[in-house]
Amino acid sequence: MDASTRLAAYIKAHxxxxxxxxxxxxxxxxxxxxDFTAANTELSLDIVTDSEQFxxxxxxxxxxxxxxxxxxxYMEHRxxxxxxALFDAGNEPRRLHLGIDIWSDAGTPVxxxxxxxxxxxxxxxNFGDYGPTIILQYDLDGLILYxxxxxxxxxxxxxxxxxxxxxxxxxxxxxxxxNENGHWPPHLHFQxxxxxxxxxxxxxxVGLYSEKEKYLKNIPDPNLILGFLAK
Numbered sequence: 001m002d003a004s005t006r007l008a009a010y011i012k013a014h015x016x017x018x019x020x021x022x023x024x025x026x027x028x029x030x031x032x033x034x035d036f037t038a039a040n041t042e043l044s045l046d047i048v049t050d051s052e053q054f055x056x057x058x059x060x061x062x063x064x065x066x067x068x069x070x071x072x073x074y075m076e077h078r079x080x081x082x083x084x085a086l087f088d089a090g091n092e093p094r095r096l097h098l099g100i101d102i103w104s105d106a107g108t109p110v111x112x113x114x115x116x117x118x119x120x121x122x123x124x125x126n127f128g129d130y131g132p133t134i135i136l137q138y139d140l141d142g143l144i145l146y147x148x149x150x151x152x153x154x155x156x157x158x159x160x161x162x163x164x165x166x167x168x169x170x171x172x173x174x175x176x177x178x179n180e181n182g183h184w185p186p187h188l189h190f191q192x193x194x195x196x197x198x199x200x201x202x203x204x205x206v207g208l209y210s211e212k213e214k215y216l217k218n219i220p221d222p223n224l225i226l227g228f229l230a231k
Contacts, residue, residue: 002217003143006143018114018227021180021187022110023046024228030065032061032070034071035076041179051184054185057185081206095209096206097205098205098206099150099189102190105186106175107153107174110175112170113147116137116138117137117166118162120162122200125127127183130205132173134156136172146193148190148192149173149188151189155178156172194218
């Protein structure tokens with residue numbers, strides 16, 4: 001049984017162990033499914049390279065659809081990463097989004113969905129990067145799972161320590177503003193990993209499309225925990 005299958009089996013056997021990541025009521029809250037692939041011809045490079053203009057575009061979509069959150073992105077082949085040289089090193093640009101994004105207002109609370117500990121944290125302060133980032137570690141009946149939270153507020157990192165305990169549904173952070181979150185419209189990058197590969201405070205959230213099969217083995221669908229999207 002591979003790790004993703006073990007994770008799905010654990011969640012099925014322990015549904016009460018899984019808490020929330022953001023405040024969301026499936027009965028009343030709407031989600032807007034963003035598409036950041038080449039199929040979205042409405043979203044030009046001029047928009048995505050201007051963080052304020054990009055943020056207005058995001059907010060207009062959420063407002064027009066009466067959506068509390070925007071959602072999407074797992075293993076999505078995105079064009080928007082042309083906005084930053086951070087993703088263009090080497091012969092093949094990084095365009096494969098490895099997590100799920102939850103788009104909402106700066107200050108939106110973020111929670112730990114499980115009992116665990118703080119693995120690591122740091123401010124990845126580059127244009128297009130995560131900005132303030134927290135990584136949690138969980139032990140699910142012997143299955144080690146990590147969760148990454150990117151684009152947070154700088155205040156979210158205050159008072160943290162490696163190994164610190166966190167509880168299911170405990171507020172751990174808040175979404176950051178454009179000037180502190182890697183210069184993105186406010187949102188959460190939520191990602192799961194089985195192996196941190198020796199990294200601390202950071203793990204790629206965007207990879208090479210040619211390495212998709214490799215990433216699928218280590219990065220399960222975040223919706224297994226999030227539960228926003230139809231399975």
